[in-house]
Amino acid sequence: MSLPINIIAATNFSETANNAVNYAAGIAKSTGAKLILFNSFSLSVHSANSQITAEAMQKQIDKNTERLQNLGNDLSKLYNIEVSTCCSFSFVEDFLKEIIEKTNAELVVMGMAERSLEQDIMGNTTTSVIKNLKIPVLAVPINASYKTANKILYACDTLSLTSIKKFSWLRKIVGTLGGEIEFFSVEEKLNTLKEEQSETLIKSIANEELQEVKYVYKSVRSNTVINEIHKEIETYGADILVMVPQKYGFWDSLVHRSKTRIMAAGLSIPLLSYPAL
Known part of the structure; x- marks a missing residue:
């Protein structure tokens, strides 16, 4: 019997990102995969300029970690799947690569941005991940719900x-x-x-x-x-x-x-x- 695959779902807790997380949970339920919720955050310009203390930094990490764990618990109960969480203060791509290496994940799921001229020219976090990761990436639009791909x-x-x-x-x-x-x-x-x-x-x-x-x-x-x-x-x-x-x-x-x-x-x-x- 083959081992279940690992799927990483990245979220910044926005509506678009959390919809992608639910889509990933749907995939995990239908395939028996393990879902890994991932959140990577950086400081706002105001916080960076104010030279935030290590204690304040840890409070922010703890806050995001708790929020991510609560989301994971809800998804685990709703979809009856195994969910783990990982939160870090770092650049998204760098930390994603670390998690992929540690978990042998086979798919990353992220939210899809709205269409704009800026997106076409500069791209965004999702398109940057698509360009630089060595495993498949699924970009999910905000109105998409998981269903069998016929x-x-x-x-x-x-x-x-x-x-x-x-x-x-x-x-x-x-x-x-x-x-x-x-x-x-x-x-x-x-x-x-x-x-x-x-x-x-x-x-x-x-x-x-x-x-x-x-x-x-x-x-x-x-x-x-x-x-x-x-x-x-x-x-x-x-x-x-x-x-x-x-x-x-x-x-x-x-x-x-x-x-x-x-x-x-x-x-x-x-x-x-x-x-x-």
Whole structure:
């Protein structure tokens, strides 16, 4: 019998973050996972400028820790799941990496920000975590409630055996996949479904682990990738969007804006981001 997986749910106690925590609890209940509630905080500018004492700092940590523990106890009773808590005064990404290493967590769940120009250009805590962590991150919009993902939209540049095999992991996290997965590619140049991609798809379907899932492949021609993904979410009726961020070098990063980062705000469905290979 395999050990239960660990899921980390990060919260700053905002409405958006706590909705993501409840979504993570829903996943934990349906998969038998352990839920780890995580809160990392920093001082306000006023507190930092006033040179807060060590005693006052400890009081703030104790206050957040108690609040997090109360939330964990409520979730444990409501969802009948195992919940632990972890609170720290530190930068979110740094402490998340420590917790992931200690717990061997396989998924981080965070709230999804509202769409804004600032978000598109600068990103936010969630998009920064997506960029820098080496495990999948699920960004959950404020109005999303946990349910079985019957239709999964995977927006990808190209179809490969590696990209398809990722969904054996998704089965473990989301539960039994009785629905279907659409591999959706937006081509800036006219391109038809390549024969080798067809063969890859057929081989993967033959894999016993993925046999019961229905696959669809769709490619469209457009130079407005983000708009096409938004349209396909509605057309397909997707329950969850999956993307893999591309890793750019320093000079490329000056002219590229991550499509995953832009998509990680203002969606009506959760976005699951796999770490780039």
